[in-house]
Amino acid sequence: KQEVTQIPAALSVPEGENLVLNCSFTDSAIYNLQWFRQDPGKGLTSLLLIQSSQREQTSGRLNASLDKSSGRSTLYIAASQPGDSATYLCAVRRGATNKLIFGTGTLLAVQP
């Protein structure tokens, strides 16, 4: 059974710091991995999608990497800003059912 874990559960950093969020999964047979951002009480916004054949994807200050063999992905946020404060979720897609299996998220607070 696929399990997805995110560490740390919560993180507080001062503005301007570079930071890394971690996501690990137990079954490497995935189609892709998607990183989402969730603001309090709001929906999920897709940040980055990494296909299983890719090693990394970049969008602005965000860079996501994928190491399928070790079952790990990281989300790197450069020069963090207070507006980056949110919960970050990773999810892996497996099988023909297109099902997403989510981690429980990392709550990020960027202090001004």
Next chain:
Amino acid sequence: EAQVTQNPRYLITVTGKKLTVTCSQNMNHEYMSWYRQDPGLGLRQIYYSMNVEVTDKGDVPEGYKVSRKEKRNFPLILESPSPNQTSLYFCASSSGQAVMNTEAFFGQGTRLTVV
């Protein structure tokens, strides 16, 4: 604009009163699904649909029904809501092809409280 639209955004209801949460997508996606999000448990899939008239149970289907009569709509039905169904609900859609660049899009969520 490509989007998944859920309604209502907030709903307070009483135990046993049937309700429907609507979901609509404008991306011509074959695959749609419903998730619930609870503190400490994360997001769990309730039901999914691979295409029109094709639905199947997810991980936590008890107490819920769905239908898929049209490609764009995928309503979630609670025939007799109970307090343990108080949760934040999300509808999602994606292309039906199980390929590596399939990306999921989510609605804004429906916060349901059953008293």
